[in-house]
Amino acid sequence: MTVNGTVQTVETWPMMRLLDVLREDLRLTGTKEGCGEGECGACSVMMNGKLVNSCLVPALQAEGAEITTIEGIAGGERLHAVQQAFLDCGGAQCGICTPGMVMAAVSLLQRIPAPTEEDVRNGLAGNLCRCTGYLRIFESVLRACRRGGIHA
Amino acid sequence: MRSFIPSYEMRTPKSLAEALELLAANPGAWRPFAGGTDLMVLLEAGKLDHRRFLNIWNLPVLRGITVVADFVTLGALTTYTEVLAQEVFEREFPLLTAAARITGGIATQNRGTIGGNVVNASPAADTPPALLVYEAELELISQRGSRWLPYHEFHVGYRQTRLQPDELLARIRLRRRTSRWSQYYRKVGTRRAQAISKVCLAALLDRKTGEARVAVGSVAPVPLRCFRTERAILDRSDPLPVLAQEMAPIDDMRSTAAYRTRVAQNLLRDFLDGR
Numbered sequence: 001m002t003v004n005g006t007v008q009t010v011e012t013w014p015m016m017r018l019l020d021v022l023r024e025d026l027r028l029t030g031t032k033e034g035c036g037e038g039e040c041g042a043c044s045v046m047m048n049g050k051l052v053n054s055c056l057v058p059a060l061q062a063e064g065a066e067i068t069t070i071e072g073i074a075g076g077e078r079l080h081a082v083q084q085a086f087l088d089c090g091g092a093q094c095g096i097c098t099p100g101m102v103m104a105a106v107s108l109l110q111r112i113p114a115p116t117e118e119d120v121r122n123g124l125a126g127n128l129c130r131c132t133g134y135l136r137i138f139e140s141v142l143r144a145c146r147r148g149g150i151h152a
Numbered sequence: 153m154r155s156f157i158p159s160y161e162m163r164t165p166k167s168l169a170e171a172l173e174l175l176a177a178n179p180g181a182w183r184p185f186a187g188g189t190d191l192m193v194l195l196e197a198g199k200l201d202h203r204r205f206l207n208i209w210n211l212p213v214l215r216g217i218t219v220v221a222d223f224v225t226l227g228a229l230t231t232y233t234e235v236l237a238q239e240v241f242e243r244e245f246p247l248l249t250a251a252a253r254i255t256g257g258i259a260t261q262n263r264g265t266i267g268g269n270v271v272n273a274s275p276a277a278d279t280p281p282a283l284l285v286y287e288a289e290l291e292l293i294s295q296r297g298s299r300w301l302p303y304h305e306f307h308v309g310y311r312q313t314r315l316q317p318d319e320l321l322a323r324i325r326l327r328r329r330t331s332r333w334s335q336y337y338r339k340v341g342t343r344r345a346q347a348i349s350k351v352c353l354a355a356l357l358d359r360k361t362g363e364a365r366v367a368v369g370s371v372a373p374v375p376l377r378c379f380r381t382e383r384a385i386l387d388r389s390d391p392l393p394v395l396a397q398e399m400a401p402i403d404d405m406r407s408t409a410a411y412r413t414r415v416a417q418n419l420l421r422d423f424l425d426g427r
Contacts, residue, residue: 013158014160014161014162014233015195016157017196036195036196038193038256038259040260044259050262051258051262052263053189053263056188056189056192056263057192058185060162060207061163061210063164064304078251091384104259107258122258123258125257126259126260146398
């Protein structure tokens with residue numbers, strides 16, 4: 001599979017979770033494990049351009065796929081507009097949900113470049129946060145798109 | 153406790169023919185695995201008893217949506233996201249769209265399939281009540297051939313279906329005749345997104361004739377089409393007591409039987425009052 005633009009070969013069991021392959025085999029620990037059952041979104045990554053919960057993807061189904069993780073979102077040293085907005089608006093507190101929130105937000109802005117707050121709420125409905133109360137997260141996403149920065 | 157991952161086998165058949173051959177060679181040995189949004193949860197919880205799975209996710213013949221004069225047909229692997237992207241559902245089958253929209257978050261909608269939702273056979277699933285009121289038909293295929301089954305005959309008991317061990321659900325077909333009917337879909341859960349339903353009711357009503365269709369989730373061992381309630385609506389007698397009789401709800405971790413009965417009746421009344 002291709003992870004963040006680099007071809008990676010991993011030998012693992014077919015039902016091993018993509019989440020474990022990323023974290024343990026490839027040491028990409030930015031992707032977090034929250035619930036392990038598709039409820040919390042902390043493990044969100046993009047697979048072939050679509051947002052997925054990596055805890056629910058068996059390794060065999062990721063064979064040959066293009067994966068983007070949180071480590072592949074920034075452009076080198078320059079943060080993605082969504083990441084910068086999370087910093088500016090206080091959208092991150094403890095940080096466990098943040099990588100998944102950013103992935104879901106980036107995916108949302110790819111589909112809907114100028115979302116309403118309702119779109120943001122729907123786009124992030126699969127991501128749970130226990131710290132922020134969500135408002136600053138929604139604000140971060142809205143600010144990121146006001147800057148027009150989906151390719152930033 | 154987590155499952156022991158090396159004890160699970162998964163194979164990717166290269167064609168539908170190969171998949172059917174594997175299913176037929178040793179019936180029951182292999183089970184289809186689509187988007188994994190149900191099965192991987194069981195795996196993580198250590199409750200996935202079956203050990204050998206056929207990865208059918210990449211079989212293109214099980215994908216795609218076709219629209220012809222009388223029917224809209226969905227490949228079994230149609231995802232919720234694909235349903236939401238097709239205008240014909242919003243226009244003619246809005247209850248299926250509503251069900252797709254409230255199923256999980258975006259990540260689940262990208263991976264979960266309508267066929268998987270049907271075959272997984274949870275009485276609490278979100279799309280079955282909508283498919284039941286649209287009188288969906290299922291195409292089940294095997295090396296022996298293909299057969300079409302009315303969806304309301306598919307579920308025969310708790311998590312039991314008429315799908316034979318050598319069969320795959322290939323397509324789901326909806327007849328295009330109810331787009332002008334009044335339509336209602338409401339799922340009641342703990343919160344709006346990401347919650348398994350306590351009660352889920354789908355209903356259709358042809359105002360001209362009084363013909364109605366009612367189906368309810370999470371209130372019986374199977375997703376339930378309520379034929380007697382429909383008859384009561386047609387006959388202009390009170391359908392609410394009939395609905396209560398038709399249901400067989402239980403007390404469980406998500407709700408109580410009494411609450412489920414009351415809420416299902418309220419939802420039906422809400423729909424009928426709003427007509």
